[in-house]
Amino acid sequence: MKNKLKMLGLALTLVASSAFPQAYPTKLVRIITPHPPGGPGDVPPRGIAQSLSQTFGQPFVVENRDGADGIIGAEAAAKATPDGYTLMYTSNGVVVVNAVARKKLPYDPVRDFVPIVQTGVLYSMIMAIPSVPANSMQEVLAILKAKPESLTLGTYGTGINFAAMVGRYTKARLGAVFYQIPYKSASQALQAAVAGQVQIVGYGLGQAATLVKAGKMKPLAINSAQRLPAFPNVPTIKETGIDVGFQSWFGFFAPAGTPNEVVHRLNTEIAKLLADPPFRAKFLASQGIEPDRGTGASPEAFARYMAEDREEFIKLAKIAEIEPQ
16 A cells, blocks of 8 residues: 555656646746846847747746846856746857956856746948048948048947957057047947947947948947848948957846756746847847857757857957956
8 A cells, every 4th residue: 555655646746747847837936147138138028938938828927137247147047947837048158258258257157047948149240420531341440440440340248349459459450540438338338439429330230231231330340240130231340350359148047946847847938039030030030139059049059059159269368368357
């Protein structure tokens, strides 16, 4: 009799365990994004949260906790209870770049988070305001070589972003020196450029494309591996002689220790959305985020993708002579 009871108990445990993913979630799920409202760090998770709320029948709510290069939001997510009810949507700037560019962080990107799914790569464009007497990156470099710091470059945060990396590379390798002006955020740098307060700036392709088409900015280069169909006449950054492959990507994470069943179920549901063309067009492509080899892959594949990106950034940091701050 005792053995039968033990077997029954074991069976019930297995059933409960196997049913756990189907039972999740039973209450509100918050998605922390360490980015400001609007833009590629905010629009995609809101679209995904809306769809997940319908799929699961429970509210998924996005919470913006930006500041300090994403550190504030990432720390909050890392310290949250690992039960699947707190997630994080962020870029490699928070989970890769910060670890290389900072001496100390209140979170460990590898130890404190489990990857769920990568949502895509954010292509960025280097642009010039119309009054700049150059229509190509080569012409910009020629001006800077002839007269260093005669053109201003808007950067932001710690200065570890596409535009700043271009500035570091051209100075270290090409002898073309921008006068860099730091801003607190990418949106502030862009606003300064639109207002004519800075001459060169880099920004996500979604908003950049709108400004270029409106004639408010001139395109110089894009950080894609190949020229993009939407801008066939705009060269890749490497085509201009600047060997900076720095790209931003975004993805979902959960605090380490979150049940594996929850991580994989979220991966499955979000991957379905990423594979839907109308959804991607509305919430990701509109922000300049496009799929690449890691998009929608398994959590394990995403972890490997992150590790590879970390190694690439370490190499890039050496080329650009970046010292941890």
